[in-house]
Amino acid sequence: MTPDHPTEERWFERTLDTLRHAGPLGEAMATAIAGGADEYTGGIRRTHRTRLGFARQSTGACWFDWRRLRFGIFLNADYAHLQPDDAWLAALLAHEARHLQQGVLEALSVRGELDAWQLQYDVLERLSAAPHDPAWRELCALVPDSRANLRRARALMKQIAGPRYRIGWLPLWPLPAEVGYQLRNAGQRVLRAIRALP
Numbered sequence: 001m002t003p004d005h006p007t008e009e010r011w012f013e014r015t016l017d018t019l020r021h022a023g024p025l026g027e028a029m030a031t032a033i034a035g036g037a038d039e040y041t042g043g044i045r046r047t048h049r050t051r052l053g054f055a056r057q058s059t060g061a062c063w064f065d066w067r068r069l070r071f072g073i074f075l076n077a078d079y080a081h082l083q084p085d086d087a088w089l090a091a092l093l094a095h096e097a098r099h100l101q102q103g104v105l106e107a108l109s110v111r112g113e114l115d116a117w118q119l120q121y122d123v124l125e126r127l128s129a130a131p132h133d134p135a136w137r138e139l140c141a142l143v144p145d146s147r148a149n150l151r152r153a154r155a156l157m158k159q160i161a162g163p164r165y166r167i168g169w170l171p172l173w174p175l176p177a178e179v180g181y182q183l184r185n186a187g188q189r190v191l192r193a194i195r196a197l198p
């Protein structure tokens with residue numbers, strides 16, 4: 001963990017502590033963020049630490065800081081005055097940490113978002129802070145194996161997060177898979193049109 005300031009470091013340590021007590025998934029995500037899990041790359045041990053901080057943004061949290069062009073987990077700067085052991089903040093850390101695990105392409109897809117939202121809900125539930133909104137429950141029951149389910153997930157996320165949440169910009173699948181699907185679809189449409197010619 002490499003926050004920008006020592007006071008922030010203590011603040012985030014308490015948020016991570018809350019996450020550590022949010023069931024097995026929460027604990028695993030806290031470990032991944034704090035750098036407790038060793039990664040072996042080419043036989044060399046690396047302890048990966050996630051940068052944590054605040055950033056001005058229209059969303060609750062993000063995994064890339066556009067102003068300083070760096071990966072990490074950045075909470076909305078307005079949250080700095082909240083109690084760091086707030087369950088919602090721990091769940092946001094887990095959500096963004098999952099995006100970092102997914103990698104850029106998966107994170108920038110509705111499928112990646114659904115996975116992160118479901119993890120966020122699991123953490124909230126473990127901390128007895130699950131939202132009562134039925135849209136959340138429906139979202140969490142969706143399996144990401146069909147495009148219809150992902151379309152439904154996108155609609156539910158919009159409903160929950162409000163119109164400023166730009167999920168409509170993301171492809172349902174990660175971009176290369178989405179482009180492949182759209183090209184196959186367009187090709188089939190052209191073939192059908194040709195066959196229908198007199």
Ligand SMILES: [Zn+2]
Nearest residue numbers: 095099113116
């Ligand atoms: Zn997300």
